Amino acid sequence: EADIYQTPRYLVIGTGKKITLECSQTMGHDKMYWYQQDPGMELHLIHYSYGVNSTEKGDLSSESTVSRIRTEHFPLTLESARPSHTSQYLCASSGALNSPLHFGNGTRLTVT
Amino acid sequence: GEDVEQSLFLSVREGDSSVINCTYTDSSSTYLYWYKQEPGAGLQLLTYIFSNMDMKQDQRLTVLLNKKDKHLSLRIADTQTGDSAIYFCAERGSNFNKFYFGSGTKLNVKP
Numbered sequence: 352e353a354d355i356y357q358t359p360r361y362l363v364i365g366t367g368k369k370i371t372l373e374c375s376q377t378m379g380h381d382k383m384y385w386y387q388q389d390p391g392m393e394l395h396l397i398h399y400s401y402g403v404n405s406t407e408k409g410d411l412s413s414e415s416t417v418s419r420i421r422t423e424h425f426p427l428t429l430e431s432a433r434p435s436h437t438s439q440y441l442c443a444s445s446g447a448l449n450s451p452l453h454f455g456n457g458t459r460l461t462v463t
Numbered sequence: 464g465e466d467v468e469q470s471l472f473l474s475v476r477e478g479d480s481s482v483i484n485c486t487y488t489d490s491s492s493t494y495l496y497w498y499k500q501e502p503g504a505g506l507q508l509l510t511y512i513f514s515n516m517d518m519k520q521d522q523r524l525t526v527l528l529n530k531k532d533k534h535l536s537l538r539i540a541d542t543q544t545g546d547s548a549i550y551f552c553a554e555r556g557s558n559f560n561k562f563y564f565g566s567g568t569k570l571n572v573k574p
Contacts, residue, residue, distance in 0.1 A: 357505075382560060392549055392567040401560060441505055445562075449513075451496055452553070452562050454505035 354378055357442050357455035364432055365463055372427045372458045374442030383425040384452065385409070385417060386441040394441070400425055432462045469552055469565035476573050481539040483568045485552030488533065492554040495528065497537045500549045500567070509537070509550075539570075547572045 355376040364370055376383065385398040396409030400419040414436070415429050425444075429436055439459050443452045466488045475481045487495070493514050498506040512519045512526045512535075519526045525538040539546055552565040 384562075392569070394551070394564045394567075396561070399560070443506075449494060451494070451508050451511055452506075453508070454498075456505045457503075459503070 355442065355444055355453050355455040357440075357458050359458060360456065361459050361461075363461045363463065366431075366433055368432050368462075370429050370432055370460070372440055372442075372460070374425045374427070374455060375423050376425075376444040376453070377423060378444060378446060378453070379422060380444035380446045380450070380453075381422070382445040383419065384443045384445075385415075385425070385427050386443065387411060387413065388439040388441055388457070390438075398427065432460075434462045436460060437462050467552055467554055467563050467565040469550075469568045471566065472569050472571070474571045474573065475542050477542060477544055479542055481537075481542045481546070481570055481572075483537045483539075483550050483552075483570065485535040485537075485565055486533055487535065487552070487554050487563070489554060489556060489563070490530075490533065491557035493557070494555040495526075495535050496553040496555070496562075497524075497526065498551040498553060500551065502548075506551060542570075542572050544572045544574055546570060 358373045381402045383400045386394045395411035397413040398417040400406045439457050441457045442455045469485045496511040497509045499509050500506045523540045527536045549567040549569050551567045
């Protein structure tokens with residue numbers, strides 16, 4: 352069983368608040384990813400990291416930012432949340448070349 | 464970028480077989496994956512196949528890969544109501560660092 356943890360599981364906040372979604376993995380994986388998932392199911396890559404101090408923007412433009420100061424930790428921050436940020440956010444990690452993606456259980460964010 | 468396509472819905476009766484199909488465009492894909500997502504949860508890896516294989520079987524799951532047509536399928540034998548979920552096909556890009564997902568197939572199993 353993959354060990355990747357996301358907190359909180361659910362978050363309801365007001366417009367304009369700053370929030371940080373936490374993601375940690377205990378597998379020593381170099382690569383970590385954030386996906387945003389629409390209610391209509393499709394996954395969109397918004398950020399990824401190949402290792403410590405490496406972060407890249409994904410295929411979908413996002414107003415969020417990420418950091419990777421430690422291998423196991425890849426938090427995502429929204430400086431000023433808006434209703435358009437309401438979505439499910441999934442964190443994932445991957446190890447060696449033939450290693451699959453392992454997903455956390457997600458954070459469901461609602462911005463009112 | 465790479466394109467992965469799946470049909471959106473599939474409905475079957477309990478006990479029947481389910482076949483979920485996927486097509487992809489990256490001919491240099493190395494690994495292809497099937498994930499299952501239950502409501503409110505993350506994606507759970509079901510199975511994967513290396514690109515030099517044609518078939519892989521794991522209990523009730525059978526994966527078929529037609530590399531020439533870039534077509535991947537997942538067959539679930541004796542489908543149960545607990546198999547109702549969204550199934551995602553994914554490929555690992557040729558640079559090994561990016562994964563490309565289909566839009567998911569929602570499987571509904573009727574009792």
